[in-house]
Amino acid sequence: MSFASLKSQRQSKASRSYVTSKDNAQEPHSTTIPKVIHSNDPETPTPSNECTVYHGTPENVEMRVSATSGRGLWAKKLIKAGSIIISLRPHSFALGSQYLDSHCSTCAAVPNSGLLRCTGCRTVWYCNATCQTNDWLLHRLECSALRNWAKSAPSKNLSVPSDAVRCLGRILWQKRQEGFDSSWSKEIDALQSHRHYLQPRVVENNTHLAHSLVRYLGLSSPRELSKFGILSAGDLTDLISRFVTNTFALTSPSLTPVGVSVSPLVALFNHSCDPGAVIVFPRSSRKPTEEPQMQVIALRDISPNEEILTSYVDTTLPRSLRQAALKETYDFTCQCEVCHHDNKIDSRESIWCPKSCEGMCPAPSDESEIYQCVKCRAVVTATESIMDSLRVGQEALEKATSIQDTGQSSMLNTKHIHVILVYVLTDLNKALQLTTNIIPILVSAGLTPSCHPLLALIGLHKSLLLFSFSADMSQDLLDEAIRTSAKHYMGLSALLRDGHPVRAVALAELGKLLAVDEPRPATSPLANVSFPPSGPPRLKAAYKTLVHARHELMIGFGRDNDGGELGRNIRETLVSLEKELGVWTQGIHNTVQDALNSSRK
Template structure:
């Protein structure tokens, strides 16, 4: 259901639209006013941050400056004092706050920040505090499959501290409506048993990133240096798969990813040294640059973005980067997404198979750095399983029931592919139940995977019957010493 007034906001159904009307009636006018002044269609809708801040201020105005709801927002942590002191190191942070301040005034239809008094903002400091609280305490609002949809703020969830090795996650699983549960709902799900008096910790950032990038993101946005078990791991105790290269002697071990400061890198298993560390450093740099360009181009120039990933991934493979290593992991994910879009537009066995290979490498990379049951890892496994379960546009001749598979190429064809899909989805289902909650039955994704598993069980049964019948139809050779 689309709002007929602003034509920008969509709803699940009439009931959803009616429930939101008290807030949206003010948002509706603001969106129409914004669209009239927008210089282009691309800017006809304000950012999620502006829209969310608008809803917060309208709620404060509606419920009262001293209401419990307003006090909960005001009690959230602000980093106003550290913004100015760190402006030289992170100028983008100050710029983002300034831009948001101007945008929210414009969005509310005001002429200056002084007119924000009716929303409980009585000074420039109050406005900076509001924006800082929003930026510091915002969570990504995602679909059940973790696709970003917007932003959300919860004063209760904001009390949870950060760790790059979290024991809990924030998810929006979409509950089973047949059980009478309300929607939408934010869940905090434990990834493992949490002992009494043990702190509940979630991750504020993408924990697949290497330590230096995680620390930079946390310092810039949240003004602290992380000292979690992952960030404070003593040197010599192991290797972080996020910054790893395969052993040059192929012993199965890994080497730390070399860098300009430390070019010497040896395998932790056989102690073989990387002979050309500068080539590995250059490959990683090319990968980072390509990732940035392809990410920016994926919606505006899809073909160029796909070609970038196609060109650069072999360079990273040749350099020996493991699938869990940054930026290889992120490029694999983007490459997979672009291939799936290609496959949707043009059914091709080659594109499907390449998407499966990219998905398999991406899933393997995540499995090396994320705990079993982490939603990101679980959803990646589900995506791989679903790709394997897609009907093949042009299956190879070796997929015929009467002919055995003659090579070990991945992915296989026919019943072998169905079997791998089934096994992958069983593991995905197990992990989805952890990551999205047992009470939620793995969320909407977990329930959909359960249905696919049932379908594959039937398909495997058909394949098994077909093979058995084919074998029974083959004439048996007479035993030696007898006449046929």
């Protein structure tokens, strides 16, 4: 699994759309060093949507307005780490096309007993008749749109519109059903639009998305959108911009992106590259009929009157890539401490000391000529060589990711198993060979495990090894996957705080790998000296790792959720390991007792 694609932030997987170019209008830019202005302050800026009442706002949180970051959410009292700040069902969501036949389109679950397919569109599936009935009010409109889209599709691979198009369609149908003056519709309309300063590439993408939406709704021109409350090109532009800017990834309990979702209340949280809270879909199991539940979880203790901040981008990326992503999608420059702590080495851009003193140096770039170890002040001399390695690593990461995506696409777009094996294994083996060759080059250049692009390549290498292991369950592949998983967790631990869901999931994966039955357990006593160990010592390592993983999951996925579905799964694995270790310990005890009895005879 690759966690670099994690977007429990407002980033859509949208196609493209109808958007006007920039004009002279201005909107407040978001930053993350807020000057708090309370709502009763006479100098408080008055947002056009200040009267919007957000459904699901908890009592310990309130919306305030900052002079620098606009609207945001603040804690009214102490919020402890692992607490659920907000829990609600998204206003709207849509599964990714590749997950439509494996997940319920009402609750996003993956049921054990199989799914029921809609006999009309033959595209969406449901857990049972109850889920199908609950979704019918919207799906009766969606069903017809899906059938018409499939009839006019140029190829089988394009017979289903993107999740972005389908989610937008559901939003417009529900706005019409709820009423344009309803609180549900007003919350959607209150989402911030950045249409006045969109980047050219975003304008092009949004224009394509708008054209696809008009076609999906069965309209011959944008003018027919008036029945959905869209009376002008500006209204359509705002709708698309609000959607793209405020969309969250719908994820599985283990953080795999499976679709898109929209929640106006959760969209109020402002950004930091060192967030105090995260957005997850843990599946608490308490109210299955209300799933999927989008939850905002506190990663650390949040003080009263402190703004609650989440992250919009992958915070394992270096500052330049984070800032570029934020500028393109949200049009602001982040001012958080992580981005502007110039006197501290950023582990995302770091190398080991050339004198091996265990200190770190900033990774060379075009910004400076002298780089020194912060511990012993040794000067880095091979700057050109290291910069070349960084460039090669970035190119390899992009190429390997592209190959992996192509292979997975082949797997999802065909039902013939022999075709899957030929195309997928060929493509993924190419990507695996690429990561296998490039990672040692970056390591020899002195990059730390948390440095980009090494960390991302290690994560990708791990996911490729896991796929290969599922096809060829060899001891060597399993051991290599375990070592790579440990390196990945080590790199994440240098960047993400204890309990961050990405870090917690990575540790849970390592523990599960250690607990896998060995295809060929080592018999030599020396085999247990290296990592990973073999036999009972490996089970002990798995147990300790999973205990730590469960601790982190309880924070990142909520203590009241018992760590979510993944946390409960780890708890069951721990019980199983306890029994297995108990049997092993009892066997040793019996053997020793038999030996003692024999010696006494």
